[in-house]
Amino acid sequence: METPFLKSDLFLNEYNTVYEPSEDTFILIDALEIDLNLIRSLKPVICVEIGCGSGIVLTAVGKALSNDCHFFLGTDVNEKAAQLSQHCALGNGIHIFEAVVTDLLSAFDARLMHCVDLLIFNPPYVVTPNDEIEKSAISRSWAGGENGRVVIDRFINTVVPQITSETCLIYLVVIQENKPEEIIDAMRICGFYYSKIMLERKCKNERLKVIRFCRQKYD
Amino acid sequence: MKLLTHNMLTSRCLKGVNVGYPLKLIAHETKQREVAFNSEFVQKMIPKMDWNVLASTAKQFGVDLPCEPPSNASEASEDLLRKVHHALLEIEIMQGELICPETGRKFPIKQGIPNMLCNEDEV
Numbered sequence: 001m002e003t004p005f006l007k008s009d010l011f012l013n014e015y016n017t018v019y020e021p022s023e024d025t026f027i028l029i030d031a032l033e034i035d036l037n038l039i040r041s042l043k044p045v046i047c048v049e050i051g052c053g054s055g056i057v058l059t060a061v062g063k064a065l066s067n068d069c070h071f072f073l074g075t076d077v078n079e080k081a082a083q084l085s086q087h088c089a090l091g092n093g094i095h096i097f098e099a100v101v102t103d104l105l106s107a108f109d110a111r112l113m114h115c116v117d118l119l120i121f122n123p124p125y126v127v128t129p130n131d132e133i134e135k136s137a138i139s140r141s142w143a144g145g146e147n148g149r150v151v152i153d154r155f156i157n158t159v160v161p162q163i164t165s166e167t168c169l170i171y172l173v174v175i176q177e178n179k180p181e182e183i184i185d186a187m188r189i190c191g192f193y194y195s196k197i198m199l200e201r202k203c204k205n206e207r208l209k210v211i212r213f214c215r216q217k218y219d
Numbered sequence: 220m221k222l223l224t225h226n227m228l229t230s231r232c233l234k235g236v237n238v239g240y241p242l243k244l245i246a247h248e249t250k251q252r253e254v255a256f257n258s259e260f261v262q263k264m265i266p267k268m269d270w271n272v273l274a275s276t277a278k279q280f281g282v283d284l285p286c287e288p289p290s291n292a293s294e295a296s297e298d299l300l301r302k303v304h305h306a307l308l309e310i311e312i313m314q315g316e317l318i319c320p321e322t323g324r325k326f327p328i329k330q331g332i333p334n335m336l337c338n339e340d341e342v
Binding site (some may be wrong): 045047068079100106108 | 255
């Protein structure tokens with residue numbers, strides 16, 4: 001899968017509050033690449049990335065799926081991130097793309113109910129004091145509060161049960177401190193019985209994992 | 220912002236708002252963007268849309284859609300599918316406002332991006 005091109009000086013100037021693609025971004029792209037044939041075979045219509053940041057992940061998926069049969073929706077609480085992800089998508093030829101500034105998917109309603117076929121989330125997973133989360137635009141991109149789970153748990157409780165389609169694939173980035181076994185259990189309660197650790201990588205002090213969740217068994 | 224997205228957005232995250240849908244759309248600046256037509260995509264999208272909202276919003280931009288959705292999207296004429304395609308994907312609201320139908324709270328659309336964030340005291 002080709003990594004979309006974004007000039008790195010963008011992150012120094014106008015977009016200095018946007019999370020610059022890092023190891024966690026790349027492990028996510030790599031995990032999606034492994035599953036590309038599966039993703040293609042399920043013909044996802046609505047593909048959503050929450051906390052899309054620079055937009056590089058959704059754009060990479062868009063380029064790899066490369067036809068006009070998918071709607072890519074990226075949300076972020078940071079307006080600059082939404083702008084940059086739109087720039088990234090359009091600049092790489094992904095036209096059925098929309099960026100919306102919102103918290104998780106709170107601006108979307110029953111219209112998205114059971115409609116999302118591919119859901120990608122690289123959450124703020126770093127273990128921090130809870131009040132670190134709201135400190136600044138950039139801290140919201142990585143600070144995860146207690147056990148790094150504050151935003152992840154909100155995602156599992158408010159987003160996952162409502163908007164996912166029967167065949168939805170969910171890709172979530174976590175670190176060991178997030179207690180992945182607990183997350184897997186919580187997802188099971190939401191009907192996502194099957195989980196698979198797609199990739200695991202030790203980067204600096206983080207033990208990163210990408211977990212795929214689905215309701216049906218694929219491999 | 221495309222009308223496809225407008226069709227899905229709500230202001231229900233505001234305190235005291237029950238439905239928050241549809242948001243009134245005020246466009247200050249629009250742009251047409253050509254998007255490759257794919258009939259399968261449009262057919263799959265039609266059942267996911269609130270047709271009344273789509274038809275009345277499209278009308279704001281000079282696109283006339285029938286009052287009723289095609290009963291079977293896979294049998295809809297190509298002519299109609301192309302019109303729906305245009306309405307959903309090719310009209311870009313670059314600057315404007317989305318207005319909550321219950322509270323009148325305005326959400327700005329800037330550089331084509333709707334900002335649906337609420338303040339802490341609003342949720």
